[in-house]
Amino acid sequence: MGFRFQKRIKLGGGLGLNISKSGISPSLRTKMGTFSKSGYSVKTGISGVRYQNSGCLLLFAFAGITTFLIFTLKHI
Template sequence: MTAPIESYTRASGCARDCGARDRAILSASREWGNAMGFRFQRRINLGGGWGLNTSGSGASLSARGKHGSIGTKGFSLRSGIPGLSYRQGWGKNSGAIVAIVALAFMAVAIVVQVLLVVLPLLWQCVLWLALTTYDLCVYGVRKVRGLPT
């Protein structure tokens, strides 16, 4: 049992080769199993929100977005409140309904975010159109009455 601890301490001090440190931690977590609550997890960023999650029990693929993440082992939804999120696994009892509800929730969140961007722009366009129409009417009335424009 001392070999994993020694390899972990030797590798953890290594600043140049992070891969060696991660391999040492991974091998130690495999040898220790779930003893003493130790857990190893590492996310390798693949770009575009995609990532490869590695742990002592294996690897899985996941996609992260602004409102949550979805992967081969389940999904999570962020509420926007720090520390508050919803997490659900793809267990045998969860079924496809949970996936549909999660995707619907993410779709609603995206639509709300888009509306928060589009509605102010739309309001600016309507306001510009109303003010331009008003100025055109004032100009026309002044022109007909012979007042200076």
């Protein structure tokens, strides 16, 4: 089992710095998810479950729309 270190420093307005073994990286948190230089993650509305990807922004748009629909249908 490997050792993992991660710390987030909040800068305000959803901006923050993530500090880990591999270095420091900026990130932006929104109601829909988190954007960083290594990719993004989207909240699904299910406790403890999120979608994470380090690739195409088009795929992020699809995941964002899907998440929005889940939230909308969940509250009807």
